[in-house]
């Protein structure tokens with residue numbers, strides 16, 4: 505792990521471009537100053553992807569006359585099952601849409617969703633490839649997909665676009681990486697003079713691969729740039745006190761609170777108290793990196809129960825949720841002959857329905873008191889099951 509300390513001499517004074525700080529370029533470029541009065545666009549995959557960067561948006565758009573527009577590529581409909589026990593995709597998407605509006609309002613921002621499918625594929629290069637293939641299938645091909653982002657850029661004409669580093673997506677989530685790769689393709693289609701500056705959040709948030717010390721620091725709000733790299737990082741010093749008297753980093757807490765579906769039980773009195781040298785938000789400029797570099801595959805994150813590989817996580821969650829709410833139905837979900845989720849007794853209910861997907865070795869049987877109830881349960885459970893069935897090879 506590269507130590508942040510080596511940068512402190514340069515960075516304690518404020519946000520600046522490290523690669524612009526040679527002796528010849530004695531004037532440090534202040535990131536906050538460079539955003540003054542600019543049109544800023546954030547492009548993320550999920551409505552809570554913006555929280556790390558919120559100090560930058562707050563300073564720019566509340567204080568320094570910039571405008572902030574937050575665009576999210578997916579409807580984020582997978583995101584309520586684990587945290588809220590909510591299976592219904594439409595209900596989840598509606599909640600998360602509202603949460604983004606609350607978060608964007610912190611920086612007086614506007615919001616927009618592109619409505620692509622939320623996917624949860626392997627956190628490596630193969631998962632990223634499948635994610636892109638699925639989005640292409642659903643949006644009329646790669647050209648049409650990129651065109652949606654080109655259109656977004658042409659409508660908003662941002663001078664600076666923020667996203668999450670496509671080489672790793674911060675957490676290795678392929679939705680993040682695919683979104684930023686499509687952004688890069690879209691930017692490259694614009695005439696050179698119309699291309700915005702693109703800055704990517706470069707935080708390392710793979711808890712399974714962190715040292716215990718790092719993970720504990722992150723609990724206190726610390727941010728670490730992607731390790732073992734010589735990236736020309738740009739750091740935004742979020743310990744700065746803004747003219748409104750607020751510490752910039754505390755806007756991260758406001759943003760986290762705006763997403764209760766993702767951070768249920770977030771304490772009212774939460775505070776960020778990591779070492780100040782760990783409160784520098786790491787970014788990289790697209791101009792300084794190869795966005796197609798693959799930094800997740802080497803981490804070997806195959807232990808994740810992702811939806812392109814297995815229904816185990818889904819089956820277990822379905823059973824847990826039904827048990828908790830004592831639902832009046834039964835179900836059994838099997839994959840390759842193995843029961844991956846089961847609740848109640850199928851024979852105790854008069855009406856049952858079966859869906860078979862032999863090409864993927866999946867079978868779902870539901871049973872309930874009436875035919876209508878069985879249908880409703882089936883369609884609810886099939887939402888996740890279809891994400892598995894439809895995952896590209």
Ligand SMILES: [Zn+2]
Pocket residue numbers: 549550552553677680
């Ligand atoms: Zn995300």
